[in-house]
Amino acid sequence: MENRDPLFEVSREIVGADFQSAGDISGEVKKILLQAGFPPPFIRRIVIAAYEAEMNVVIHAFKGIFTTVIYPDKVHIVIDDEGPGIPDLELAFQEGYSTAPPHVRELGFGAGYGLSNMRKCSDTLKIDSHVGEGTRVTMDFLVKSQRDGAEVEK
């Protein structure tokens, strides 16, 4: 567990309000994880959390850097943005709470589930936010997590 060298590290820039290519970074992360041979349920929860974090920068901030570090036994993701910051984190985590404007809601965003999806899918989630400056989201995903149980319900 401790201080193992990363297998791979990649950083990408997120452009605020660019809905055309939004999701591409999460897509690239998914491809890399598939190539690395991680189990599908593990990849799935990383992809959900990555997508939500990427979209939050696109929707709510101006720009950001998305960094993924892959270790043999865990994946570490940091999303650092320049933006308005989150004044009340407890409120922001409430399901259904959203400040997304109407034109963004029309596209199907702004349900207010992103942060809670990120919490459910990650093993650790840390948010440092400064109003008027930006937000840094740090997430870790452990390969041997209890979370990768039964998948599909019919």
Added chain:
Amino acid sequence: MKAIKIVEPLRAKVVVEGSLAEVEVTGGYCGDLLSDCIAHATEGSVWITIQSHPNTIAVAVLVGMACIVVTNDQDISKQTIERALKENITLLSTPLTSYQAVSALSKLGVPGTRKHG
């Protein structure tokens, strides 16, 4: 069931073919809120939605959906089509409402599926 089998019952137009002829449909999910769909839709499912903008394609790719069915004859933008082509995602358009589309798929025996958690 092969995805191509759902085209006629849905009275659908094939907007982007993707791998329509080969891909297997293993379930279905219906929804228009992207945070809900990314969290709960399952791999290999048909996604019934009225959302037709480019990010819909991103969600389908991330989940690994078999195909997207845009209901209510919603306009599908050039950008959405371009992104679907790039990602090789099957994109269908139907005049049916989402309810009618689900109902047609249900008659074909496509089960509603949902991811846990």
